[in-house]
Amino acid sequence: MELSTTPYEERLTAPRSWWFVTFLVGVAGGLILLPFGTLPLLGGFVGGLLVAAVITSSYGSVRVRVVANSLVAGDAKIPLSALGPVEILDAEEARAWRTHKADPRAFMLLRSYVPTAIRAEITDPTDPTPYVYVSTREPEALAKALGSRS
Numbered sequence: 001m002e003l004s005t006t007p008y009e010e011r012l013t014a015p016r017s018w019w020f021v022t023f024l025v026g027v028a029g030g031l032i033l034l035p036f037g038t039l040p041l042l043g044g045f046v047g048g049l050l051v052a053a054v055i056t057s058s059y060g061s062v063r064v065r066v067v068a069n070s071l072v073a074g075d076a077k078i079p080l081s082a083l084g085p086v087e088i089l090d091a092e093e094a095r096a097w098r099t100h101k102a103d104p105r106a107f108m109l110l111r112s113y114v115p116t117a118i119r120a121e122i123t124d125p126t127d128p129t130p131y132v133y134v135s136t137r138e139p140e141a142l143a144k145a146l147g148s149r150s
Contacts, residue, residue: 008145009064009065010064010065010137010138011061011063011064012060012137014059018060022056025049026048029044029047062109062111064134066142071132071134073107074109084121084122084123085120086119094116097117097119105128105130108134110133116136118134118143119134120146
């Protein structure tokens with residue numbers, strides 16, 4: 001008997017520039033406390049760095065998986081049976097679906113630092129959500145894992 005494997009798994013991590021800004025927040029925290037001495041300077045640097053790192057890490061690290069006949073995107077778990085056709089979105093089309101084409105009722109796992117995405121219609125007539133938008137660095141692989149021919 002062969003164990004089933006996860007057909008798709010991706011972690012959308014924050015870009016390096018965000019971590020550089022996190023470091024700069026620590027420097028700013030240290031500089032604010034500089035007039036009070038060396039120890040407060042170090043405390044401000046470490047405190048600012050830790051707070052910014054927690055915020056960057058929590059927002060900038062989300063998982064997208066296809067497992068157990070479900071699309072798990074962040075905290076949402078959507079059965080594959082409720083998904084219709086999957087559309088692969090290049091950077092330009094993804095930007096359009098994030099802005100002027102977006103429907104406020106849609107479920108969107110949106111990360112602005114990831115240029116590409118997929119969009120899948122929701123086929124469940126009782127669900128008011130028209131579609132799912134998921135940012136992904138590998139839209140073809142995710143669409144394939146969802147069983148799409150896009």
